[in-house]
Amino acid sequence: MGVEFTQHPSMWNAVDIQVPLLDMLRYEKIQAGASWVGEYGSVSVPAERAFLAKISPYNNLRAGVAYPEPFIWTTTKDDRVGPQHARKFAAMLSAMQVPYLFYEVTEGGHGSGANLKERAHTSALEWTYFTKKLRE
Numbered sequence: 001m002g003v004e005f006t007q008h009p010s011m012w013n014a015v016d017i018q019v020p021l022l023d024m025l026r027y028e029k030i031q032a033g034a035s036w037v038g039e040y041g042s043v044s045v046p047a048e049r050a051f052l053a054k055i056s057p058y059n060n061l062r063a064g065v066a067y068p069e070p071f072i073w074t075t076t077k078d079d080r081v082g083p084q085h086a087r088k089f090a091a092m093l094s095a096m097q098v099p100y101l102f103y104e105v106t107e108g109g110h111g112s113g114a115n116l117k118e119r120a121h122t123s124a125l126e127w128t129y130f131t132k133k134l135r136e
Helices: 002-007 033-040 045-054 082-094 115-133
Strands: 016-018 070-077 099-105
Touching: 002 099, 070 082, 070 115, 082 099, 099 115
Parallel strands: 016 070, 070 099
Antiparallel strands: none
């Protein structure tokens, strides 16, 4: 969803960016990113770096673009896609004065929570966001 958010912002009223991988130029150095080189490519290979630069949501945010207000959420204890991606993306949006919603689950791993209560809470946040945004 981060790619859609940056490449086609005018197509969306609501963008739910959940547990995201967003900085494709540094993903190899964050958490378990190095294990995904076979899937995404490596910045150390010029042609692959060029592709990653083209699709990297974090690196393709531009000031002055009318982005929809996204709901970005991540998990603190994710051992695969660390919360750094979501935090950096939100910080960049903030610096550009683009409104966004952010939630960080403090329990659990690669998902919306460690238990049913936390999953239900995260789902309720998502559905509330969608209901509000899709009525605008």
